[in-house]
Amino acid sequence: DIVMTQTPLSLSVTPGQPASISCKSSQSLLHSDGKTYLSWYLQKPGQSPQLLIYEISNRFSGVPNKFSGSGSGTDFTLKISRVEAEDVAVYYCMQSMQLPWTFGQGTKVEIK
């Protein structure tokens, strides 16, 4: 199985400040079809997860541009340019390059 490792596991951010979450995979997520199947989800308290970013850096429909994704191969990053109270959530990366699909442990983002 591909192991997805997120750091940090928790993050306390002053409102208006940026936040960055790292996700590293145990093997490259670049598929032979040329796509990199790495996506990011956020799960707000008491809610289901929701898609933020797919294929490393593509924002899903309706996702504000304060969220951005970057990376390649085995190293990926989710950035929030200016954290707001509504961004309090657990953020997960997921690989769907190889079965079984696997998630990172999650990074809890809180407001200071």
Place this chain on the structure above:
Amino acid sequence: QVQLQESGPGLVKPSQTLSLTCTVSGGSIGGGAYYWTWIRQHPGKGLEWIGNIYKSGGTYYNPSLKSRVTISVDTSKNQFSLKLSFVTVADTAVYYCARVALAWLFIDSWGQGTLVTVSS
């Protein structure tokens, strides 16, 4: 906009079979290029992919659960289902059904989740 809703018993006894159904509305399981998937979340923990099914009935399962899992689809009812046999307390979790866009393999729609507790 597609919506998914899980249903089934919230309490299952050890060694019995957990059975859940996901009803899809606002879209047809038989149309479009999607996988239909089950994911679970142990209390206070992260997410675990259980398996996918395509509209034709083709399935992919997590090897860690493969011997106990069956996912099926009923396109006439616009539903897909999960069966997990020989459950233990370790199977206590919130179970989500969701939709996966085939072209990009991301999960674009999730059900609200249903807590299943395994206890005698």
